[in-house]
Amino acid sequence: MRAAILAIGSELLGTERLDTNSLRLTAALDRHGVELRKKSVVGDSEAELAAEVRALLGRVDLLLVTGGLGPTADDVTREAVAAALGRGLHLDPEVSAALEARFRAFVRRMPEVNRRQAQVIDGAVVLPNAHGTAPGLRIDTRWEEREATIFLFPGVPHELEGMIADALEPWLAERSAGTARSSVTLKISGLPESEVEERIAPAYEEFGRESITILAGGGEIKLIATAAGPEGERTARLAVMADRLALLAGDAVYTRNADDTLEQVVGELLRQAKATLATAESCTGGLLAERLTRIAGSSDYFPGGVVTYSNAEKSRLLGVPPELLAEHGAVSEPVARAMAEGARRSFSTDYGIGITGVAGPGGGSEEKPVGTIHVAVAGPGGRVAHRRFRFPGGRERVRWFASQLALEILRRLLLDVSRPAGSTADPGQVAKAVESLWR
Amino acid sequence: MRAAILAIGSELLGTERLDTNSLRLTAALDRHGVELRKKSVVGDSEAELAAEVRALLGRVDLLLVTGGLGPTADDVTREAVAAALGRGLHLDPEVSAALEARFRAFVRRMPEVNRRQAQVIDGAVVLPNAHGTAPGLRIDTRWEEREATIFLFPGVPHELEGMIADALEPWLAERSAGTARSSVTLKISGLPESEVEERIAPAYEEFGRESITILAGGGEIKLIATAAGPEGERTARLAVMADRLALLAGDAVYTRNADDTLEQVVGELLRQAKATLATAESCTGGLLAERLTRIAGSSDYFPGGVVTYSNAEKSRLLGVPPELLAEHGAVSEPVARAMAEGARRSFSTDYGIGITGVAGPGGGSEEKPVGTIHVAVAGPGGRVAHRRFRFPGGRERVRWFASQLALEILRRLLLDVSRPAGSTADPGQVAKAVESLWR
Secondary structure, eight states, rough: OOEEEEEEEEGGGGSSEEEEEEEEEEHHHHHOOOOOEEEEOSSSOOHHHHHHHHHHTTTOOOEESSSOOSTTTOOOHHHHHHHTTTTEEEEEEHHHHHHHHHHTTTTOOOGGGGGGGGGTTTEEEEETTTSSSSEEEEEEEEEEEEEEEEEEEEEHHHHHHOOOIIIHHHHHHHOOOOTTTTEEEEEEESSSHHHHHHHHHHHHHHOOOGGEEEETTTTTEEEEEESSSSSHHHHHHHHHHHHHHHHHHHGGGGSTTTOOOOHHHHHHHHHTTTEEEEEEEEETTTTEEEEEEEETGGGGGEEEEEEEEEEHHHHHHHHHHHHHHHOOOSSSSSHHHHHHHHHHHHTOSSSSEEEEOSSSOOOOOOSSOOTEEEEEOGGGGGGGGEEEEOOOOOOHHHHHHHHHHHHHHHHOOOOOOOOOOOSSSHHHHHHHHHHHHHH | OEEEEEEOOOGGGGSSOOOHHHHHHHHHHHTTTTTEEEEEEEEEHHHHHHHHHHHHTTTSEEEEEEEESSTTOOOHHHHHHHHHOOOOOOHHHHHHHHHHHHHHHHHHOOGGGGGGGGGTTTTTEEEOTTSSSOEEEEEEETTTTEEEEEEEESSSSHHHHHHEEEIIHHHHHHHTTTTTTTEEEEEEEEEOHHHHHOOOOHHHHHOOGGGEEEEEEEEEEEOOOOOOOSSHHHHHHHEEEHHHHHHHHHGEEEEEETTHHHHHHHHHHHHHHOOOEEEEEEETHHHHHHHHTTTGGGTTTOOEEEESSHHHHHHHHOOOOOHHHHHHHHHSSHHHHHHHHHHHTTTTSEEEEEEEESSSSSSOOSOOOTTEEEEEEEEEGGGGEEOOOOOSSSSHHHHHHHHHHHHHHHHHHHHHOOTTOOOSHHHHHHHHHHHHOOO
């Protein structure tokens, strides 16, 4: 099966936005071994869109269209696709009723323009949208003597995501038995890309360079191993590859699940250790707390934190002695340590994290240039781990890396008290690494 | 002149990378008033690429192709475009000599494969590449009775950037005298897209539907007005359009600068009012503080905030009476108000924001379903503004919308004390709107 993706929206032809939806669709196609031949983007022009649909139908069997299903006048996908196929449109009473019910649930009157979203192309199958107003459509058609299928999806990312799971994946699964590809992703933090590359070099030779991809970004590394073929064989091969890569990369691997985030893994370790955590942030301004609380259920181990942007608040809320601030400055090891201890003490938690640094663009000095960060983690028994680091890049990047470093230090400390199931790291090595963190 | 952009490369059809080069090309087209009709991506297949070139030449006058000019076997752009146009290829001795000289300059022998890069399509103009080995090509052709021009550029971003400046911009400038385009962006928060659409409907008729775009996302709306023509005329027209749109949309317009964020505008208003702010967050978990501190210099008006995820911490850090929590529950108007007042009091600031809600996916009830948010803003004189809202979508979205709502309420309250320069909102209307917020 050959597929194409067509994204609709004049904003996607501007200088600001890219069609990121196609990445999600591509992932779904990949999982079912369907080859993507082409992606295209056209604006909100009915004629242009209809012409593109006709051109694509001549070349592929499966056409995935996103966007242009909204209620406003520039949403022309329904009309354009109907025109391209020479079909009519009708108002679907069931869809219309569902739309009205949805607005009622949010105690809002349905604007009259939204009724356009109940227009359905003749012969199309309506695909319910669990997360928004615009339903999707599936149209099976014949084009130049061949069968072809068109899916129309909304362009709003989380609505699309729901419909990929609910409508597209099951449809693909029925048609792709035996040709599927799959992959496993190992995520690594606390190591530079070049070192990961060196560590895993033997695996390139053992499994073939094509089957392993390294991606760096956001202060972490993804190692993606891919295998194709019948399910049993594929799954077995992936398990072997993942084990081998994990062994080579060591305990820097924090998960084997592409969807896991570092804050999620740390949260799970806290939960396993029945431990609690509080945060004290200066330059990260709440980013660490925000990341920890992205995880549903984080209230089980995270009672809260403080953002102490001013020195006065560092003293008032965390008990950092004003003399310490005066002597060493807010961006210093003693202050980071005092913040971590203050957070732990004041929230009565097992662990406390303190972060202070110069996020930039201003505020740097020769001694403490922009990007300088001190992270401290206070733990049971009054021990405090501390790391100083200097990150390159702008304010946003420095803040992100600082939160990443804080989570990674805590993860390593927690590994010591709560070995996760399936960890391949050598216990002796971990103990040694953790011991050096506390120093 | 109508243009299309075609990016070549199988890696651009995967799940990890997007064609970001097109943004740079679009910006150059924009500057010269050339309309981009379509973007597409195809893999490293000669047949697919040739078919796409032929399809695009039927629809546009200018085709910008990036990628596939490298030395390896999967770089097929030269061959495919030659085939699409029915032209031959020849080895250009000058290009070949320049390639060899480039390798000598880096004290390297030229690999034999690189000689492919000296292949030039018959009749093409060679475009020197100051930053890499692959030269670009420009081909002027006739296609279906019309003149068309094709540019072939390398896909390496910094090489492309150099060639846009050296080859594309001068070519566009010669052809676009007086037709350049520019745009102005109004950003709106606190209104749904359909209401903005209704409000600005008259402007569609006055200026033409094509010249105004509405984009919704992240809890705000962008209104983009575009004008073409000679510079003076264009600037004047944009100013008229922006004024008219601002008048129609009302004081929901928080900026006329596409780069401004809501947290930035609120920060500027705080600065103008010489006021300070503290935050008390429950369900947003630090997101509001994190957004406020994205702005360099925010320490001038933001001394800090607290994340009180547990009830105990709401009482300890913010003085929320335990009876209030017991009687109304943490997600309630009285608790949001007490949090806002507690933040204002404990940080000794002019304003305090309290946010409490059910971000989901768990924790919802019939009375307080997932997405229910209470935001309170305590201000000078002991007044407290409060809003209850229910947002659709997942945890991340609900949290974002809650932070957006909090910033928007504060912005409106600050508008009352600190009129921004250039605000077109009617002072009487603002006063009324603000008065209703405090109730």
